[in-house]
Amino acid sequence: MSAEELTLIEKTDKNISEEADALTNSDAAVNICDADEYSVVYERPHTLLDVNMHYCPGCAHSLVHKLIMEAVEELGIQEDTIGVAPVGCAVFAYDYMNVDMQEAAHGRATAVATGIKRLLPDKYVFTYQGDGDLAAIGIAETIHTINRGENILIVFINNAVYGMTSGQMAPTTLAGMKTTTSPFGRDTSVYGYPIKVSELISQLPGSFYVTRQAVNKNTAVRKTKKAILNALNYQKLNKGTCFVEIIGNCPSNWKMTPLESNDFIDEHMVKTFPLGDVKLPGAEDLKQLNQTGDKQPC
Numbered sequence: 001m002s003a004e005e006l007t008l009i010e011k012t013d014k015n016i017s018e019e020a021d022a023l024t025n026s027d028a029a030v031n032i033c034d035a036d037e038y039s040v041v042y043e044r045p046h047t048l049l050d051v052n053m054h055y056c057p058g059c060a061h062s063l064v065h066k067l068i069m070e071a072v073e074e075l076g077i078q079e080d081t082i083g084v085a086p087v088g089c090a091v092f093a094y095d096y097m098n099v100d101m102q103e104a105a106h107g108r109a110t111a112v113a114t115g116i117k118r119l120l121p122d123k124y125v126f127t128y129q130g131d132g133d134l135a136a137i138g139i140a141e142t143i144h145t146i147n148r149g150e151n152i153l154i155v156f157i158n159n160a161v162y163g164m165t166s167g168q169m170a171p172t173t174l175a176g177m178k179t180t181t182s183p184f185g186r187d188t189s190v191y192g193y194p195i196k197v198s199e200l201i202s203q204l205p206g207s208f209y210v211t212r213q214a215v216n217k218n219t220a221v222r223k224t225k226k227a228i229l230n231a232l233n234y235q236k237l238n239k240g241t242c243f244v245e246i247i248g249n250c251p252s253n254w255k256m257t258p259l260e261s262n263d264f265i266d267e268h269m270v271k272t273f274p275l276g277d278v279k280l281p282g283a284e285d286l287k288q289l290n291q292t293g294d295k296q297p298c
């Protein structure tokens with residue numbers, strides 16, 4: 001580059017930085033930066049610790065953690081909430097949720113939660129479990145806990161794979177879906193059919209509120225939050241187990257981008273796992289909730 005060209009570049013740089021300085025010092029810039037012009041429209045819930053999470057980009061776990069903690073904050077029950085963390089990608093949930101937490105062995109979260117709730121019946125107790133944890137190794141605990149009508153909330157993240165251990169087939173893997181242990185797609189004649197846990201446990205008299213939601217778009221996120229709020233609130237009634245299943249994105253093991261994983265849920269997951277309420281409390285129960293003096297969150 002010639003000396004002439006270099007001088008030209010230096011001059012241009014100087015012009016750009018002078019223009020930038022002028023803009024920063026102008027009245028317009030001062031007005032734009034005036035704090036009074038802004039109002040807070042969103043804040044991270046204080047119940048969610050301000051630390052980096054280990055989840056992959058686009059993973060449902062981080063978003064659902066936030067929704068549970070928002071619900072806890074809105075209900076004002078932080079000091080009275082105890083969560084039970086699973087084994088699976090959400091094994092470190094206790095590092096993110098600023099409530100009392102207990103780790104459970106793989107699949108045993110609902111048994112651990114049973115003990116906690118029976119000892120401390122005034123606490124709001126929830127488990128947080130994946131499909132490998134809840135529907136495979138922990139299916140017996142799940143069914144018996146709900147059959148006993150334990151007064152807890154079970155949050156079930158169904159991402160159709162064993163996420164943490166690199167994407168093996170889970171009980172909820174879709175028919176024909178490729179995983180690391182079903183590389184040609186799940187063959188139902190060999191491996192059986194995806195288990196619809198919500199429909200299964202809704203048949204148990206001990207289940208009180210059962211719903212299946214997702215977090216792949218704004219409307220779905222709002223519905224999931226509402227479901228969690230309601231389910232926590234229903235613990236005041238002591239009428240049985242609340243079960244919130246959430247179809248969760250696992251872009252890494254589905255070998256997709258986060259956006260593709262959102263579409264995969266709409267195009268494939270919901271065909272096997274339709275979204276919506278599976279079992280709702282009766283009108284009398286809701287009346288009783290209103291009589292406790294607490295407003296229903298929604």
Ligand SMILES: Cc1ncc(C[n+]2csc(CCOP(=O)(O)OP(=O)(O)O)c2C)c(N)n1
Pocket residue numbers: 087088089090106129130131132133134137157159161162163164165170
């Ligand atoms: C007793 C026992 N068996 C097996 C494992 C290995 N293991 C760790 S996580 C996991 C599956 C987790 O899958 P899931 O519950 O669906 O959670 P995700 O990671 O998908 O959120 C398995 C089989 C273990 N840790 N302990």
Ligand code: SF4
Pocket residue numbers: 054055056058059060061089159163164249250251252253
């Ligand atoms: S492997 Fe899947 S479930 Fe686990 S953190 Fe990554 S995206 Fe989430």
Ligand SMILES: [Mg+2]
Pocket residue numbers: 130131132157158159160161162163170
């Ligand atoms: Mg899973």
